[in-house]
Amino acid sequence: MHPPSVFLAHCEAYDPDVIESIVAGGLERLGLVPRGRVLVKPNVVISGPLFRHAYTRPEFVEGVIGAIKRRATEGVAELLVGERCGITIPTRYAFRQAGYFPMLRETGARAAFFEETRQVEIPLSHGSRLRDTIYVPQPIARADFFVNCPKFKAHPWTTVTFSMKNYIGIQDDRHRLVDHDYALSRKVADLQHVIQPQFIAIDAIVAGEGRMLTPLPRELNLIVMGNNQVAVDTVCCHIVGVDPREVDHIRLAHEDGFGPIDLERIAIGGDVSLDAARERAQGYEVGLVRVEKYFDGCRLSAYAGPAPGGDYCWGGCPGALEEAVEVLRRFDQSFDARMPRMHWVFGKYEGPLDIAYGEKVVFVGDCTEYEGQVGGQLVRVENLYKNRDLVEVESVAHENIYEKMIKVGKRLAQTRSEPTLRLEGCPVSVAELILVLATLAKSKNPYFDPREILGFNRSYLASQAAVALKRLGGEPYQIKGQAERGDAAPHSSASASIHS
Numbered sequence: 423m424h425p426p427s428v429f430l431a432h433c434e435a436y437d438p439d440v441i442e443s444i445v446a447g448g449l450e451r452l453g454l455v456p457r458g459r460v461l462v463k464p465n466v467v468i469s470g471p472l473f474r475h476a477y478t479r480p481e482f483v484e485g486v487i488g489a490i491k492r493r494a495t496e497g498v499a500e501l502l503v504g505e506r507c508g509i510t511i512p513t514r515y516a517f518r519q520a521g522y523f524p525m526l527r528e529t530g531a532r533a534a535f536f537e538e539t540r541q542v543e544i545p546l547s548h549g550s551r552l553r554d555t556i557y558v559p560q561p562i563a564r565a566d567f568f569v570n571c572p573k574f575k576a577h578p579w580t581t582v583t584f585s586m587k588n589y590i591g592i593q594d595d596r597h598r599l600v601d602h603d604y605a606l607s608r609k610v611a612d613l614q615h616v617i618q619p620q621f622i623a624i625d626a627i628v629a630g631e632g633r634m635l636t637p638l639p640r641e642l643n644l645i646v647m648g649n650n651q652v653a654v655d656t657v658c659c660h661i662v663g664v665d666p667r668e669v670d671h672i673r674l675a676h677e678d679g680f681g682p683i684d685l686e687r688i689a690i691g692g693d694v695s696l697d698a699a700r701e702r703a704q705g706y707e708v709g710l711v712r713v714e715k716y717f718d719g720c721r722l723s724a725y726a727g728p729a730p731g732g733d734y735c736w737g738g739c740p741g742a743l744e745e746a747v748e749v750l751r752r753f754d755q756s757f758d759a760r761m762p763r764m765h766w767v768f769g770k771y772e773g774p775l776d777i778a779y780g781e782k783v784v785f786v787g788d789c790t791e792y793e794g795q796v797g798g799q800l801v802r803v804e805n806l807y808k809n810r811d812l813v814e815v816e817s818v819a820h821e822n823i824y825e826k827m828i829k830v831g832k833r834l835a836q837t838r839s840e841p842t843l844r845l846e847g848c849p850v851s852v853a854e855l856i857l858v859l860a861t862l863a864k865s866k867n868p869y870f871d872p873r874e875i876l877g878f879n880r881s882y883l884a885s886q887a888a889v890a891l892k893r894l895g896g897e898p899y900q901i902k903g904q905a906e907r908g909d910a911a912p913h914s915s916a917s918a919s920i921h922s
């Protein structure tokens with residue numbers, strides 16, 4: 423077995439043939455031969471012309487698939503490209519917007535839209551776990567050869583998103599949002615116990631800088647490859663000048679035995695040295711900015727008290743608001759000008775609110791707690807947070823985007839003339855925040871974009887029809903109990919299965 427290895431390869435442009443050749447070289451150097459059920463997991467959290475630098479480009483996935491086919495000398499039983507995209511849109515739509523369907527036709531790989539597949543139970547037994555059980559789409563559980571294929575990006579919740587953070591898309595929404603709060607990093611580390619990639623290829627040709635859904639382009643002209651996620655993420659951190667021990671999910675996965683976090687224990691190769699890669703990433707802007715600071719100088723003022731974990735909630739509502747505002751800024755350049763002055767409160771906030779007459783205060787999330795004067799009235803906001811031990815993953819509720827629209831519409835209508843608005847949820851989703859902000863600012867609503875409404879609804883109906891057919895055929899949404907596992911499952915313990 424090869425030691426934890428990372429290769430940094432120069433790649434000038436999104437040319438599938440060149441990418442195929444580079445990636446095939448990486449697979450060869452690691453002695454990897456794809457076989458069995460092969461699953462490629464890109465990052466398509468959001469896509470389309472306005473979000474061009476947020477997702478793994480189709481040319482990149484095409485090159486990776488070409489390399490897999492080149493190296494799979496004995497053939498493969500199945501070749502899937504699987505994902506659950508973000509902000510409550512159908513993954514079919516995200517694939518369409520990303521230009522994935524022509525690529526899939528060209529390569530012969532099949533799409534796995536994770537929200538449409540059966541969800542199966544995976545038991546967890548490591549000491550530091552948040553839960554005893556986690557649900558993932560069946561293709562994840564059954565994969566024999568798993569290729570993690572993320573985008574190199576900054577992230578508001580976790581500083582950066584490289585290989586490990588891409589795992590948040592291996593769960594459908596209703597399971598993904600469980601523990602997507604101040605414990606997000608622990609959740610991402612727990613997901614490492616579900617599946618381990620034999621191979622990682624990161625699209626860092628044009629990386630995403632500063633944010634997650636609306637990153638700015640940053641040409642690094644790199645493909646980062648490797649056979650161990652902690653090692654790959656460690657090297658990526660060093661490229662952008664971040665200490666990997668300061669990125670909680672990387673440190674936690676390392677502590678769980680998934681790989682080395684010290685450069686001395688990683689074999690680094692490729693035609694670009696780490697120093698040269700650092701040179702390319704000089705000044706790279708990561709995420710992780712507190713919400714008060716993020717909106718400093720805007721008409722939106724934010725106030726954050728501690729979340730139940732006792733600290734700022736890095737993985738939940740505050741970061742979701744930052745991303746929601748950025749999405750609206752992309753859709754409507756007049757968004758900031760249209761937005762009335764308003765105040766958004768998170769956690770147990772005990773300080774003053776700098777409110778003028780007529781300005782609205784939005785209390786976000788179940789854990790918000792506040793007592794004070796707003797608009798001449800004494801306002802008491804009660805903490806509704808439910809301890810995670812009381813949340814049963816099998817029965818968490820889920821709303822599709824139209825249900826969210828109706829819920830948000832009703833809530834806003836009920837509170838139109840009131841000085842406050844309470845948004846419940848843990849977390850309150852980015853989608854819901856977009857809907858609220860678009861209404862309050864009377865700005866363009868991305869979900870009603872006339873250029874896309876037809877395509878969006880077509881994807882939505884196709885997704886609903888696919889799910890309805892499965893239910894009619896007797897297939898349940900999720901199955902409790904022992905799931906069939908493929909060879910990409912970590913063996914009994916992380917330390918037994920992962921090169922350390």
Ligand code: SF4
Nearest residue numbers: 735738787788789848
């Ligand atoms: S309600 Fe929001 S801010 Fe509070 S713990 Fe949950 S995700 Fe974090």
